[in-house]
Amino acid sequence: MTSAAAVRDYVETHIDEVLADLDRLVRLETPSSRRDLLEAALPQIEAYAVERLGEPVARARHDGGERGDVLDLTWAGSPGVAGTVLSLCHYDTVWPEGTLATWPLTRDGDVLTGPGVLDMKAGIVQTVWMLRALRELGASHPAVRLMLTGDEEIGSAVSRPHIEAAAAGCLVTLISEPSAGGAVKVQRKGTVFADVTVTGLESHAGLDPYAGASAVHEIAKLIPKIVALADRSKGTTVNVGTVEGGSGRNVIAGQARCAVDVRVQDPDEAERVASALEALQVEDERCSLEMYVDHNRPPMNPTPRTEEIVALAHRVGEDLGFPIETQAVGGASDGNFIAALGLPVIDGLGGIGAGPHARHEHITVSGLPRQTALMAGIVELLAAE
Structure with missing residues (x-):
């Protein structure tokens, strides 16, 4: 097996490209209430993913009505590896059009700040680089299904049925919402x-x-x-x-x-x-x-299968050289819908930082390789199972 540490090293080696990708997505202003901006941005996000990963084996786009559409992309797993992992990301943000004019993506040492960088465009980039790294390193992995939703910040009324249907057919749902200090979220109110x-x-x-x-x-x-x-x-x-x-x-x-x-x-x-x-x-x-x-x-409470996958995350942490902590938080996410169905979901796998929905929203650059490796390690262990 490829170690998670090897994935971390791979991402660190390509960190300039990772940051360029993140800048590319942050430059797309995608406020939840602006159907026109969401509709314009989604093809560009898809084009980015395809440039990095090639054409998906399955694609669907669901009409969001007055809200952002849902884009569902699946890339094949390694030969002989069954099952699919769902990576659930939202591309809408709370920031209105024009925010970038006074607050562009800016780096100060290890801190990268900008509208939506933490919540949650870093998560989209992490998913793409997770699969890219697994492929480049020759690691076995299940199919990866990336679902991009455009209404998470305003309740997920449009995307909820698509999320629930996708999660029901997958081994686990990984949600790269922000992480507080690297902890994964297993409980949400x-x-x-x-x-x-x-x-x-x-x-x-x-x-x-x-x-x-x-x-x-x-x-x-x-x-x-x-x-x-x-x-x-x-x-x-x-x-x-x-x-x-x-x-x-x-x-x-x-x-x-x-x-x-x-x-x-x-x-x-x-x-x-x-x-x-x-x-x-x-x-x-x-x-x-x-x-x-x-x-x-509904509340997000861990299922028995979720606890088993958290145990896999602990094994990945051992490989990376740090303990994986779990966390219960008051904020909700799309993971709540999945857990309520009794399905396994691990949340808080995204950028390490602070200030979601605030002017000091930021991630740490050093957290990107670590979090991407954590996701990759879980996916590879699922393939081994």
């Missing part, structure tokens, strides 16, 4: 979102204060009840992220809204909180309440 709208009755706050029914006052009464649904002992958190309402200081507010973010590790908690939210009522009968609850993502 599920998310429930709620939009709360109260409609009241407007009147003049001075001339006719009792004729109105304040939507702002009613939503202020609801918020403590919403926040009280959190349960720290079970890892359930509740955050009211935005509150808005009213039209003026001297107007009894006719409408008020708040946006609620719920994170759960236990699937039963999602049902408990959602039911409690839907049961809320306003106190003033002249007001009305509209509650929209979205079960956005």
Whole structure:
């Protein structure tokens, strides 16, 4: 077998090409809300992958409607090696068009900063170089299926069925979302979102204060009840992220809204909180309440097969000379959908860095060979199985 250390050395030798590839992808501005930019970028990302890996043996592109399309590419495995590994990456980012004008990809020593470099264009480049390295070094590997989605940052409504269908037929799904210090993510919280709208009755706050029914006052009464649904002992958190309402200081507010973010590790908690939210009522009968609850993502909890593949990752770490740590985080990813189906998924295999969705978003250059080798090592051990 080819050692993961050999893959790391191979990528280090080609690091200038790897960084040039990353620059190429970061230069493609791909905000989730801009269908036109996503549609323009996806053929260029595909062309890049084909230049590095050759034509895939299977290709499908699924229409994303108002969102980014899903591109599904598969390259053959080594002769005699069965099965397929799915590498799941999203090419959309949170950064609006024009961000590159003031914040291009910039290197300062080991730090590489730029919009989307960590979340998660480094992951796309890592996948391409993982397969390229395995081939160049003559290592046995299963087929590699690269799925590129364009709506992960806004909920994956379009891509979810394609993700679930692809994962069901694969040995494992590897997700190269950002890694905190090199740890792999085996647990993520599920998310429930709620939009709360109260409609009241407007009147003049001075001339006719009792004729109105304040939507702002009613939503202020609801918020403590919403926040009280959190349960720290079970890892359930509740955050009211935005509150808005009213039209003026001297107007009894006719409408008020708040946006609620719920994170759960236990699937039963999602049902408990959602039911409690839907049961809320306003106190003033002249007001009305509209509650929209979205079960956005189920929790990601490790399956027995996931734990077996984590054990493979530990073996790869031994070859690379460092321990592979596992991590549970509050943020969700597309891995949540896969784990909820009882399928194996390893997340957090992407760039090592910090600041996703923030102006200090960055990766370490030294982390690219390491993370690519970790992915390659897992894939090669699956071939050996």
